[in-house]
Amino acid sequence: MSIHSSREFAAPDKVLSANVGRRENAPRPVNPVASFAAGERIFEQGERAGKVFTVKAGTIRIYQLLVDGRRQVLAFCTSGEVFGFARRDTYDFFAEAVDDCSVIVRGTHEALAEESLKAVFENLFAAQNHQLVLGRQVAGERIASFLIDMEKRQGGLHRIELPMTRADIADYLGLTVETISRGLSKLQTDGLIRLHSARSIEILRLQALRAMIE
Amino acid sequence: MSIHSSREFAAPDKVLSANVGRRENAPRPVNPVASFAAGERIFEQGERAGKVFTVKAGTIRIYQLLVDGRRQVLAFCTSGEVFGFARRDTYDFFAEAVDDCSVIVRGTHEALAEESLKAVFENLFAAQNHQLVLGRQVAGERIASFLIDMEKRQGGLHRIELPMTRADIADYLGLTVETISRGLSKLQTDGLIRLHSARSIEILRLQALRAMIE
DNA sequence: CGGACAATTGATTATGCTCAATACTGGTGG
DNA sequence: CCACCAGTATTGAGCATAATCAATTGTCCG
Numbered sequence: 423m424s425i426h427s428s429r430e431f432a433a434p435d436k437v438l439s440a441n442v443g444r445r446e447n448a449p450r451p452v453n454p455v456a457s458f459a460a461g462e463r464i465f466e467q468g469e470r471a472g473k474v475f476t477v478k479a480g481t482i483r484i485y486q487l488l489v490d491g492r493r494q495v496l497a498f499c500t501s502g503e504v505f506g507f508a509r510r511d512t513y514d515f516f517a518e519a520v521d522d523c524s525v526i527v528r529g530t531h532e533a534l535a536e537e538s539l540k541a542v543f544e545n546l547f548a549a550q551n552h553q554l555v556l557g558r559q560v561a562g563e564r565i566a567s568f569l570i571d572m573e574k575r576q577g578g579l580h581r582i583e584l585p586m587t588r589a590d591i592a593d594y595l596g597l598t599v600e601t602i603s604r605g606l607s608k609l610q611t612d613g614l615i616r617l618h619s620a621r622s623i624e625i626l627r628l629q630a631l632r633a634m635i636e
Numbered sequence: 637m638s639i640h641s642s643r644e645f646a647a648p649d650k651v652l653s654a655n656v657g658r659r660e661n662a663p664r665p666v667n668p669v670a671s672f673a674a675g676e677r678i679f680e681q682g683e684r685a686g687k688v689f690t691v692k693a694g695t696i697r698i699y700q701l702l703v704d705g706r707r708q709v710l711a712f713c714t715s716g717e718v719f720g721f722a723r724r725d726t727y728d729f730f731a732e733a734v735d736d737c738s739v740i741v742r743g744t745h746e747a748l749a750e751e752s753l754k755a756v757f758e759n760l761f762a763a764q765n766h767q768l769v770l771g772r773q774v775a776g777e778r779i780a781s782f783l784i785d786m787e788k789r790q791g792g793l794h795r796i797e798l799p800m801t802r803a804d805i806a807d808y809l810g811l812t813v814e815t816i817s818r819g820l821s822k823l824q825t826d827g828l829i830r831l832h833s834a835r836s837i838e839i840l841r842l843q844a845l846r847a848m849i850e
Numbered sequence: 851c852g853g854a855c856a857a858t859t860g861a862t863t864a865t866g867c868t869c870a871a872t873a874c875t876g877g878t879g880g
Numbered sequence: 881c882c883a884c885c886a887g888t889a890t891t892g893a894g895c896a897t898a899a900t901c902a903a904t905t906g907t908c909c910g
Contacts, residue, residue: 486768489850494768509761534753542756547723549763554700554708556770557810561866588889596771601866603890620874620889636703775898802857815898817858834857834906 454527458519466516471508474533476541477501480523481585485593486515495594497548498586500575504533504541521585556596559635564595565605566634569615573625580628584621668741672733680730685722688747690755691715694737695799699807700729709808711762712800714789718747718755735799770810773849778809779819780848783829787839794842798835 455478458464464475464482475482482499496515499505505517507530533541555567568591572582584591588599595602606623609615614631616624625631669692672678678689678696689696696713710729713719719731721744747755769781782805786796798805802813809816820837823829828845830838839845 486764488768488772492772494771496764496767507757507760509757514761515764539748539753539756542753542760543721543723546721546756546760546763547728549760549767550700550710550729553710553763553766553770554702556767557708557807558702558706587887593771598867599889600868600891604866607890801855812899813857814859814900818898821858 455524456527457524458522460519460521462519464517464519464525465506465513467512467514469513471506471511471513472530474504474506474528474530474538475517475525476504476528476533478524478526481520482517482523482525483520483586483590483594484515484517493593494596495590497545497552498590498594503544504538505545506530507542507545520590561595561597561601561605562608563635564597565602565609566631568595569609569623569625570628570631570635573628580625581618582623582625584623588620669738670741671738672736674733674735676733678731678733678739679720679727681726681728683727685720685725685727686744688718688720688742688744688752689731689739690718690742690747692738692740695734696731696737696739697734697800697804697808698729698731707807708810709804711759711766712804712808717758718752719759720744721756721759734804775809775811775815775819776822777849778811779816779823780845782809783823783837783839784842784845784849787842794839795832796837796839798837802834 456464456475458480465471465473467487477499479501482505483495484497484499484505485493485495487493497503497505498520506513508514528536528538555564559567569582572584573580576582586594588602592599592602597605606615606617609631610617614625614627616626618624670678670689672694679685679687681701691713693715696719697709698711698713698719699707699709701707711717711719712734720727722728742750742752769778773781783796786798787794790796800808802816806813806816811819820829820831823845824831828839828841830840832838
């Protein structure tokens with residue numbers, strides 16, 4: 423990981439402490455920005471919490487683990503999304519960079535004092551919507567939901583570039599890699615999408631995809 | 637539904653408006669309390685939002701519907717829990733009384749100004765935990781999770797009284813009523829629980845139940 | 851007591867998982 | 881430059897879990 427302000431490089435602790443205890447009318451501080459390479463961990467379950475992150479670029483996966491290794495990806499966070507809220511004094515999930523990422527770092531209280539109450543709500547509504555997907559949709563519908571969500575996040579372009587692996591998608595949708603693969607192949611056979619490569623998918627019939635999830 | 641203050645009965649609109657526009661140092665208002673009989677609806681998907689509710693007594697189910705009738709119960713809310721936060725200007729789920737309930741009613745802003753930020757977080761963490769249950773646990777584990785959760789809510793008493801039907805539990809856990817029924821029968825056969833009646837369950841081996849979900 | 855709803859249990863089916871083999875992709879070094 | 885390798889993805893075959901369909905049984909009210 424590398425941490426720097428928007429103005430210049432600085433040691434992490436120095437930059438982080440620069441925002442503490444400032445007076446009301448002080449100039450708005452430059453929040454530190456941290457960069458993570460693909461696959462790098464940002465924090466883990468059980469780690470001391472206190473920082474909240476806003477994604478500037480790239481994609482983050484948030485997940486929980488069961489002791490036997492089963493993994494549930496709770497969310498993929500992309501530009502503008504906020505993650506890192508903790509129930510107690512430790513995080514109860516993992517956060518990792520899916521691809522190369524940069525994130526803005528804030529303290530929890532600092533983040534909440536700003537507009538971030540909205541961010542907590544976004545977290546909540548996303549989680550609730552995902553409960554419906556996981557609890558009551560069949561495999562094909564979950565995959566359609568995922569593609570529609572990805573399309574929306576990438577600004578409505580019909581050609582979507584997936585930063586994550588099939589395993590990430592599977593653990594997000596509560597399925598296996600094989601089922602994801604078969605599902606995407608079926609959508610291609612049925613003419614709803616076209617797989618230019620495994621990670622580059624063109625949506626040919628968005629309305630038909632939407633119809634799958636009603 | 638019946639609405640009254642803690643002091644005396646009053647017309648709903650009168651009580652609700654009594655809290656609007658009060659001055660800083662006015663005595664703390666008596667928040668209106670609404671009562672709902674078992675099965676009664678508190679609000680529905682698409683209804684104009686604005687009120688937030690704290691459960692005083694009874695159990696509320698929060699759920700979403702797919703157009704073909706599939707239902708996902710997002711949460712059961714019991715004493716002290718807060719529900720009714722909306723993304724936009726309308727609710728995007730249903731809230732119904734499972735059994736006879738009473739709830740304290742607040743406006744969204746009023747609720748958020750108080751200690752209820754904590755309540756939003758509780759909603760979020762509950763939803764995230766439920767994602768893991770729905771996405772990565774098998775039927776038996778989901779049922780064990782549910783029983784453990786119910787036991788905790790009822791203050792650790794080993795005899796738990798369920799206010800909800802098997803259909804409610806099934807739609808909460810993303811299963812069918814038959815699977816719930818078989819799962820509970822199996823737990824009884826294995827000696828982990830005892831079904832005194834369909835809705836009254838004694839937990840005989842809590843540690844064994846916990847071991848099921850690791 | 852009767853009726854409606856709720857719950858249980860059984861038989862069969864289907865969806866998605868597991869196990870297995872093969873193909874594709876991007877990066878590294880001979 | 882190409883061969884190789886590891887990680888990733890696809891596809892197939894058989895199986896297991898939970899859904900569906902169906903038949904009772906139980907319970908709560910009026």
